[in-house]
Amino acid sequence: AATSDDRSSSPSDDLRHAQVIILGGGIAGISAARALAAQNITDILLIEARPELGGRAYTETLRSPAGDVVIEKGCNWIQGPGKEPIQALAAKWGLKTTPTNYSDSVWFEGLGIEADGQRGRFLNDQETEEFMAGYNTFLEGAPGYSDWRTNNSLVDISVRVATSIMDWIPVNALQWAYEYWNIDYTFAQTPEESSFANAFSQEAGIENELDEFVIDPRGYKYIFVQEAREIFGHGLDDDRLRLGTTVRTIDYSAIVDPKRTRKGAPEIVVHTDKGSFAAPHVVTTFSVGVLQHQDVVWEPRLPDWKKEAIFTFAMATYQKIFILFDKQFWGDSEFIMYADPDKRGRYTVWQNMNAPGYLPQGTEQNVIMVTTTGDFARRNEHLSDAEITDEVVAVLREMYDDVPDPIDIVVPRWSIDPLYRGTYSNWPLGAFDQHHGNLGQSIGGGQSWLHFSGEATSVEAFGYVQGAWEQGVLAADAVAACLGGNCPNATVYEAVRTCEQQETTVMRRGLGNKRPTRGGSPRRHAVLPHTRP
Template sequence: MVKSTLLLAAACLLVAAEAKEYHTKVVILGGGVSGISAALNLTAAGVTDFMMVEARDILGGRAQDTQFGDVNVELGCNWVQGLGTNPINQLALKYNLSTAFSDSADVQWYGEKGKYNGTEIYNTLDDAFSKVLDIGFEKLQNDEVDISGRVGLDLVGWQPSNAFEEAAEFYYWDWEFGETPELSSTVFAAVNDNWTYSGFGPDGDGNNYVVDQRGFKHIFLEESKKVFKTDADKRLLLNTTVTKIAYNNKGVTVHTSKGDTIHADYAITTFSLGVLQHDDIEWSPALPDWKREGLYGFHMATYTKIFFNFPYQFWDDSQFTVWADPDRRGYMNAWQNLNAPGYFPKNTSTNIFFVTATQDLSYEVENKTDEEVKEEIMVVLRKMYGNDIPEPTHFMFPRWHTNPLFRGSYSNWPIGELDEHHANMKAPLNNRVFFAGEALSTEYFGFLQGAWFTGAKAGVDVALCLKGKCPRAEYYPEITNAKIRANIIHR
């Protein structure tokens, strides 16, 4: 007992001896796209006295790839969505990122009785979605109360009544937003779609799938080198997890899992929405109710790519394949063929076919073993292509929802979240703690450009604060029903 106590005491003394104390003007928490963008803008404003804290051993955030078979595949963000002047697209062009044009209309449809022609259903849904966006814009312009995507679809006459229509709907809606129409905002679906695919000029519409073997992260790592010449830069703390953030009107103190403390005048947090919604980080004082209401009311979607590599290709040559499950909407629905022209070179060892799960199905697969998930999905593949298909040579999927560094894949604006709630999400605390991340972008939530723009704004705002010119932040300590009541009385 005495020996154990002495060993514990010695260990505690060792940790205390190794713990470090830092002092800096600004600390950036998180080395993803937002954090890199914030660092670039601080540097451009002449601010170099800052540090960046990143839990992983590499920057890039949710831009992650891994070897699978003989190639690297993207685990997280995978598309340059919105082309033209989109800064993400401009970086892709700048660094010659290899991409393939992604055509969701190049799809083969399968049901329990084999192939079927789903083109007419898909085109009908495409027309219905355009009308839903029109409803969203009309409500936005008239300052009317939002409705869910399901209500919007119902209003334009789209009411799926069979497995084929449900399959098309999942492929069209859930596969994009990460959540069902019931959970999604119509108004902000319109805003998000318009800004992403129409907001970057006449050449802005389009999706390019990243197949570059340097990884999607490459363009962000190259940009980060403008700030941190090497990983040995003393301002960069890798493999360091934030455990506590204490703040007041004079500054911020950040505590890490290593026992380090970082004292800064300002902090820029770039944690994912999912992390901010959990208790992974202690706040002192606790986040105010007005901020927590906004954060907790927003949604962090989970989008899980489940990869199979087979000894040979037995599926169709189309870019995409949709499975219309007869019993469950969206079950193992959206498949992608990485042997399609423009993607990975087809050879005898790399034949990748993967399916995407979202929302509840993502949570389910994350709670099962790899072997259980593989066998479950192989049952579906045998229904589609017959019992003679081979066993996969490689199988893999990420667990974004249960990963404490992310707690999901990307955000989705839910029905019921107001503009004021979202303003509260991104409002700084005491003009000392600033917030950035894709979820905090009104126009580009869920997209990399949202992360890039909000990181840039946080960097610019903090630089102004350092000059005594802090911009006025909009936030709403109380959100009332006064406007709704006024409408009722008027009627």
């Protein structure tokens, strides 16, 4: 069997060599390839497990006798802070979008799983305003309160703690539903899990201008695939693009232990199901979920500071279930909200894909989408399409008369997919800025580096399309700087320090005199993790 030593850069080895290997053909990987090409770095390889590019920009098709309908299983909106580069790409490639009007909603107070043939009811405008009032007051004050806490060095708290301090404590189904729409529907995690500082800081730009919903039959991915074609050719048949190739092991031992490199710059070796590849620079764009699940093996194991960062950050799950009917029985409002009294977040947010500006009305292609998140979404992934169909149709039959059986359904299963393990990152309570910095921090030294990219590593726009695009560009810039002999300094936070309050907890548990002295850390790791105590 080949040893690491045999895998050095001799011309006769069975490795395919390049200057840079990009892992993942999603938005970040494509953007990195483009930005490298723009700097005349063309000796690259892009490795992607799926047979197509786009990653979480992922289209699916609903089948109907009247004609298929393309839907977005993954990202759907152009939205959030710093979305300008995506708007520019959308304009460049003529991507079809329609603005979303969140206030065009109707609210239904449901009877839940006990409905048993009985029906809840739609509320009038005045009733709607009444149950929304409390949360709206919280929403107005939240950014100011969050910034005040940050400016006064107060610890981060969960969104739930903040709502409670600010006297919003939801107690009924309608209040749950409204809060769910505002929190979980954005972050795909609960108020208990999400960080208040990150969800509600003024800069978080929660109040954005209009979100644009992509309704292009070529898919959201089209604009990114077109960009990739400019590098890999129209047929995407360039030898530097390796689709359908799954990474199994990333061996970066040469950069942590230069003795294992026989000649030239130390190379990182990427083992896949279709052969092995080597380069002094490797950019990984795999999701935090993939990194957390250890679907890819690291040789040697990742350093403690990197693992702490990866496992501190959260990979949330946001499930968009699309259902196709031969008629539209649900009215023209853009959103239909179902308040379930048994379970917060059970099939709450329904979006009308035939609202004006979306799919054509008056045809046989009538699509409604219901979104689930978090635990409930993950539970759904383990049910069959038929079981999900029964549940969603029961909710629709509580709200509407004459609901026919659906013609087709798409039930995404992101969190059990080993290529994603969830949908997008979220900043959980307990993650510090240093953790986030470490998440995107490169590992290496001298002429060889392992770079970490992808949506989660964006400071401003983690979780968004533009976060992925921007991080691809930044990774390419870092590679270019290194190749030019100007590698950016690695700022690794080897130990993320406790704050005073946490130290009090340590004291209370009687660990006071056992903990390490202030200046020292029990385990010190350099950027190069070649020693483990």
